[in-house]
Amino acid sequence: MGEFGLIERLSRIIGSPSKSVVLGIGDDAAVVQSPNSKAQIPNKFQISKSKFKTKEKLLLITTDTLVENVHFKLHGIPRELKALGEKALAVNISDIAAMGGLPTFAVVTIGAPQNYSVKALEHLYQGMLSLCKEYNIQIVGGDTVASPRALLISLTLLGEVEKECLLTRSGAKVGDAIAVTGSFGGNAAAKFDFRRYKIKPCLKAARALAKTGWVTSLIDSSDGLVRSVLEICKASKVGARIWQAEVPRSPRANLTQALYGGEEYELVFTVPGKKVDQLKSEAGKLTGCHIQIIGEVVPRSMGLRLVNRQGKRIIPRQAGYEHFR
Amino acid sequence: MGEFGLIERLSRIIGSPSKSVVLGIGDDAAVVQSPNSKAQIPNKFQISKSKFKTKEKLLLITTDTLVENVHFKLHGIPRELKALGEKALAVNISDIAAMGGLPTFAVVTIGAPQNYSVKALEHLYQGMLSLCKEYNIQIVGGDTVASPRALLISLTLLGEVEKECLLTRSGAKVGDAIAVTGSFGGNAAAKFDFRRYKIKPCLKAARALAKTGWVTSLIDSSDGLVRSVLEICKASKVGARIWQAEVPRSPRANLTQALYGGEEYELVFTVPGKKVDQLKSEAGKLTGCHIQIIGEVVPRSMGLRLVNRQGKRIIPRQAGYEHFR
Numbered sequence: 001m002g003e004f005g006l007i008e009r010l011s012r013i014i015g016s017p018s019k020s021v022v023l024g025i026g027d028d029a030a031v032v033q034s035p036n037s038k039a040q041i042p043n044k045f046q047i048s049k050s051k052f053k054t055k056e057k058l059l060l061i062t063t064d065t066l067v068e069n070v071h072f073k074l075h076g077i078p079r080e081l082k083a084l085g086e087k088a089l090a091v092n093i094s095d096i097a098a099m100g101g102l103p104t105f106a107v108v109t110i111g112a113p114q115n116y117s118v119k120a121l122e123h124l125y126q127g128m129l130s131l132c133k134e135y136n137i138q139i140v141g142g143d144t145v146a147s148p149r150a151l152l153i154s155l156t157l158l159g160e161v162e163k164e165c166l167l168t169r170s171g172a173k174v175g176d177a178i179a180v181t182g183s184f185g186g187n188a189a190a191k192f193d194f195r196r197y198k199i200k201p202c203l204k205a206a207r208a209l210a211k212t213g214w215v216t217s218l219i220d221s222s223d224g225l226v227r228s229v230l231e232i233c234k235a236s237k238v239g240a241r242i243w244q245a246e247v248p249r250s251p252r253a254n255l256t257q258a259l260y261g262g263e264e265y266e267l268v269f270t271v272p273g274k275k276v277d278q279l280k281s282e283a284g285k286l287t288g289c290h291i292q293i294i295g296e297v298v299p300r301s302m303g304l305r306l307v308n309r310q311g312k313r314i315i316p317r318q319a320g321y322e323h324f325r
Numbered sequence: 326m327g328e329f330g331l332i333e334r335l336s337r338i339i340g341s342p343s344k345s346v347v348l349g350i351g352d353d354a355a356v357v358q359s360p361n362s363k364a365q366i367p368n369k370f371q372i373s374k375s376k377f378k379t380k381e382k383l384l385l386i387t388t389d390t391l392v393e394n395v396h397f398k399l400h401g402i403p404r405e406l407k408a409l410g411e412k413a414l415a416v417n418i419s420d421i422a423a424m425g426g427l428p429t430f431a432v433v434t435i436g437a438p439q440n441y442s443v444k445a446l447e448h449l450y451q452g453m454l455s456l457c458k459e460y461n462i463q464i465v466g467g468d469t470v471a472s473p474r475a476l477l478i479s480l481t482l483l484g485e486v487e488k489e490c491l492l493t494r495s496g497a498k499v500g501d502a503i504a505v506t507g508s509f510g511g512n513a514a515a516k517f518d519f520r521r522y523k524i525k526p527c528l529k530a531a532r533a534l535a536k537t538g539w540v541t542s543l544i545d546s547s548d549g550l551v552r553s554v555l556e557i558c559k560a561s562k563v564g565a566r567i568w569q570a571e572v573p574r575s576p577r578a579n580l581t582q583a584l585y586g587g588e589e590y591e592l593v594f595t596v597p598g599k600k601v602d603q604l605k606s607e608a609g610k611l612t613g614c615h616i617q618i619i620g621e622v623v624p625r626s627m628g629l630r631l632v633n634r635q636g637k638r639i640i641p642r643q644a645g646y647e648h649f650r
Contacts (some may be wrong), residue, residue, distance in 0.1 A: 013450050014464050021463050030465035032430050033381035035485040036361040057360035061431040063468050070471045105357050107388040109479050125338050138346050139339050140355035146395045148475045154434050156481035160360040
């Protein structure tokens, strides 16, 4: 049934969260009330900024696991474990960034086959620590276990976000423009060899966007650009048109890689149409990266479609889209 | 070099934590400042209750991973996956309890070989959810990944604790009595078959003890009774005498199983000698369980020793104790 179906099924078993959970399973990170919170959070989550008058912060929680020969392959090259450590943390930082937040504390679990040396595990840690330093994250705990065959790294990252900066997948409105940072397909073109990945989470850009107050929804592009737009559509109950000629492609990437490649950590977001000019003129300075408008939000009944240069609609490939239309 | 040596080595790589980290790697759970905290936390952690005048809460983070054929074996029996789910959450609840705190939110990662059915994973979740209900915990996220051979469950559990209730391993003083809840060796006697485990974390008892203000140090007994006392000794820079005749044994457990068995979630703690009478008379009512004094805290130079009925000192077996003396 695939990862997405399983998550939905398990979510149903878990049932409705309590009032202290602002947003449970289903976004890039969970959002919960922090221990010292005084504000009342509405039971049903709504992006109603006016309800959050205090400078109160919410707690963010995300977790991601990488398994050898499933998510990465090792080649016995010295630098690769450091690169793997970087990637393991980067995917989690990207999840926190996609909520408009800042990462704070991490716990790290490493499952290592018996033939792994302590030196090898230290390399993994060094990769994580270089990103920790850059993004001001503290590793505060973890667990090291034996793993029968494959190396695995499981990270849980906490973060915090001011209530007025919280961004989710669910606020896109008909008429909004769909925008992205950076370019797409590069990691797919590099055949997902993580040693050649661009693994720089767009934390600075996401924070800058969150502070503008313009952004209506935000997600990272880890599952591919089209999939990311689809997730915004599902959460926001809208449709979308992606103008495929406007999708920024990485140097060696073809269109399929740019649209569906994934394993990238760019930002995909929506802003009201009337903010587009301001976004175009100020975004570079605000976020430090190139921002491109790649499409528009349309009514849900119109589904998710790609539009080519001739204006002809193309139904996106990949399973799952049929259910949506 | 073993798990404990590895943790120490990796802790050194991670380096000194920032001010927002009250207690990093090395206790049952990490303790950090929560997002809305206003109080200044001293850089070097000290149990100085007077510095914490507000009713402010700290955030607790713990993580534990169970790997098939390393931490548990499966026998293809229907109820066992539910029991495994219970155990996976229970070990983490016990870590939060050992800090004097209350568990709040969990994220769950399951790594499953391809032949696992969704039904099997649902049983795992049902085990976790039965404990979630009992202990008022919300599962707010997770990750489900393919695992090449073994089933694995990795849980990160958050908790919160009022600053004045925080208990660590490091406050034991010479002259304190060493006390325990429950009895020991039962799970070792059951040959670590988790379907027959007692997996009831002592959350109620730990909270009651934390609120008395008497307890100087607390740890759970997951690594075995003697090991737990040793960890208190190391963290508190003291020695200990364990009166082995006073150690409460589970029905079928022999002395070795009771002293070294582990995989149990009782509480091991210290209280000042002058509080012992009050503890004995009030503890049952406060904590709902039997409390037994099993030894005393002595100067560090005297090391950790077991004392038998004849008053003869026995050096505890197992590696690691030599380094301590």
